[in-house]
Amino acid sequence: MAHDPSKTEKATPKKREKTREEGNVAKSQELSKATTLLGGLAALYMFHGMIAKELHDIFTWTCTEAFTFSLTSESVYMLFQSLAASLATMLLPFMGVLFVVGFLTMRLQVGQLWTTKVFEPKWDKMFDVPKGVQRLLFDPKLFVRLAKSILQALAIGLAPYIVLRDEIPNLAPLFFNNPLGISAYMLSTGAKMTLYALVPMLAIGIGDTIYTFWDYEQNIKMSKQDVKDEFKQMEGDPHIRNKQREKMMKTMNSRMLKQVPEADVVICNPTHIAIALKYDAMQAPAPIVLAKGVDHMAEKIKKIARENDIPLRENKPLARALYKVVEVGDIIPEEMYQAVASILAQLHKFSRNTSR
Numbered sequence: 001m002a003h004d005p006s007k008t009e010k011a012t013p014k015k016r017e018k019t020r021e022e023g024n025v026a027k028s029q030e031l032s033k034a035t036t037l038l039g040g041l042a043a044l045y046m047f048h049g050m051i052a053k054e055l056h057d058i059f060t061w062t063c064t065e066a067f068t069f070s071l072t073s074e075s076v077y078m079l080f081q082s083l084a085a086s087l088a089t090m091l092l093p094f095m096g097v098l099f100v101v102g103f104l105t106m107r108l109q110v111g112q113l114w115t116t117k118v119f120e121p122k123w124d125k126m127f128d129v130p131k132g133v134q135r136l137l138f139d140p141k142l143f144v145r146l147a148k149s150i151l152q153a154l155a156i157g158l159a160p161y162i163v164l165r166d167e168i169p170n171l172a173p174l175f176f177n178n179p180l181g182i183s184a185y186m187l188s189t190g191a192k193m194t195l196y197a198l199v200p201m202l203a204i205g206i207g208d209t210i211y212t213f214w215d216y217e218q219n220i221k222m223s224k225q226d227v228k229d230e231f232k233q234m235e236g237d238p239h240i241r242n243k244q245r246e247k248m249m250k251t252m253n254s255r256m257l258k259q260v261p262e263a264d265v266v267i268c269n270p271t272h273i274a275i276a277l278k279y280d281a282m283q284a285p286a287p288i289v290l291a292k293g294v295d296h297m298a299e300k301i302k303k304i305a306r307e308n309d310i311p312l313r314e315n316k317p318l319a320r321a322l323y324k325v326v327e328v329g330d331i332i333p334e335e336m337y338q339a340v341a342s343i344l345a346q347l348h349k350f351s352r353n354t355s356r
Contacts, residue, residue, distance in 0.1 A: 007221040012230055019220050026216035027109045030148055032102055034198070034205030039101030041194045043094045048187050050093075054086045055183035109209075144211065151204050159197035163189060253297065256328055259290040260301055261308040265347055267340075268312055269319035274298035276305065277322075277332070279344055286331040287340050292323050313343050 011019070019025075044051075167189060174182055222230075260266075263276035264287075273294055279287040291301050305312055318339045326332055332340055 006223045007226070009222045009224060009227050010217070011220040011222055012227060014230060015220060015222060015226075024220075025110045026213045027106060028205060028209040028212045030152070030201075030208035031109070031205035032105045033152075034201040035105040036098055036102050037194060037198050037201055039097050040094070041191060041198060042101075043097035044187065044191050044194065046097070047090075047093050048191075051090045052183040052187055054090045055186065058083075058086060059182060141215075148204060148208060152201065155197050155200035155204070159193045162196055163193045252328075253293075256291045256293075257300060257304060260304040261310070263290050263305065263310050265343060266301060266305040266310055266312045267315050267319050267322065267343065268298065268302060269316045270314045272298060273319045273323050274301040274305075274312075275319055275322045275326075276301055276310075277340065279340075284331050286334075286337060287344070288331050289322065289326045289328055292326075292328060294323070311347055313347075315339070315343065318343075 170185075174185060177185070260276045263278050266274055266276050268274045274292065274297075275289060276291040277287045278290050293301050302312060304310075318336065321336065322332065325336075
């Protein structure tokens with residue numbers, strides 16, 4: 001059906017996820033057909049020796065023993081058993097390659113997806129006769145599918161014609177060839193037919209993939225009102241709010257931890273709380289809290305401090321007070337000047353003595 005002109009906005013991630021959960025994904029069946037044909041050609045190349053041997057055995061038996069074959073229930077059973085084994089030897093590896101190629105092609109287009117919603121009957125569409133007739137007669141996609149089918153039929157039909165037309169002079173000498181030569185000729189001719197059909201099929205598949213993904217994007221577009229409604233719904237969704245809050249906290253914590261190497265001292269309590277302080281008289285009148293945390297975050301702060309040779313000082317009351325009162329990026333309150341200044345003075349004295 002024609003695309004809704006009111007839907008001008010690209011689909012949001014939430015809309016894409018919902019559409020995907022419903023089983024509505026962009027996938028090109030024509031590309032799958034083309035890659036399967038390519039896989040068949042590759043399998044023919046890989047297993048041509050084994051296939052030729054099995055065909056040789058079948059031809060040899062047909063030419064030497066078929067006319068003297070004793071028709072009994074046991075011999076017929078043995079014949080079918082032998083024929084089934086030969087067919088399995090020829091076809092199972094071939095079919096295995098086709099399955100793997102088909103699976104990988106679909107997986108690359110769709111990704112990992114498992115949903116049962118595609119099997120649920122859509123009763124509203126089944127009983128909506130007017131829309132069904134409209135889709136059947138006036139849907140532009142119908143003409144696209146028809147064009148693809150005609151092109152594929154031409155590709156598959158013309159390939160044998162072109163190959164066999166050129167091979168007619170080579171058919172008569174086959175009657176004088178041995179079974180192995182006949183098998184090799186059949187395989188090479190079949191491979192040539194496949195190759196002739198493969199080139200246009202790949203072109204159709206690539207073109208259909210581009211069209212399919214474009215059409216999918218058009219179908220999942222949203223109107224401006226749809227986007228606004230979704231945004232309002234997400235704002236009111238506590239699950240979304242919690243996710244946004246968690247993401248914001250991770251970003252803040254990451255930024256905070258990056259500042260720890262700039263600290264002059266880390267005051268801790270010794271296992272549960274850690275406060276990273278920096279004092280630069282040129283930047284602020286009092287020490288600034290660069291980072292603070294409890295439990296796991298406190299351990300991270302102390303670990304970074306040790307890695308950067310920043311001194312750790314244990315002061316339980318001061319650590320608790322700083323964590324409770326001061327936010328990251330703020331200077332410490334006046335009532336804590338003396339306690340913090342005492343620690344900084346000790347560090348300065350220790351540093352000066354060490355340098356001597």
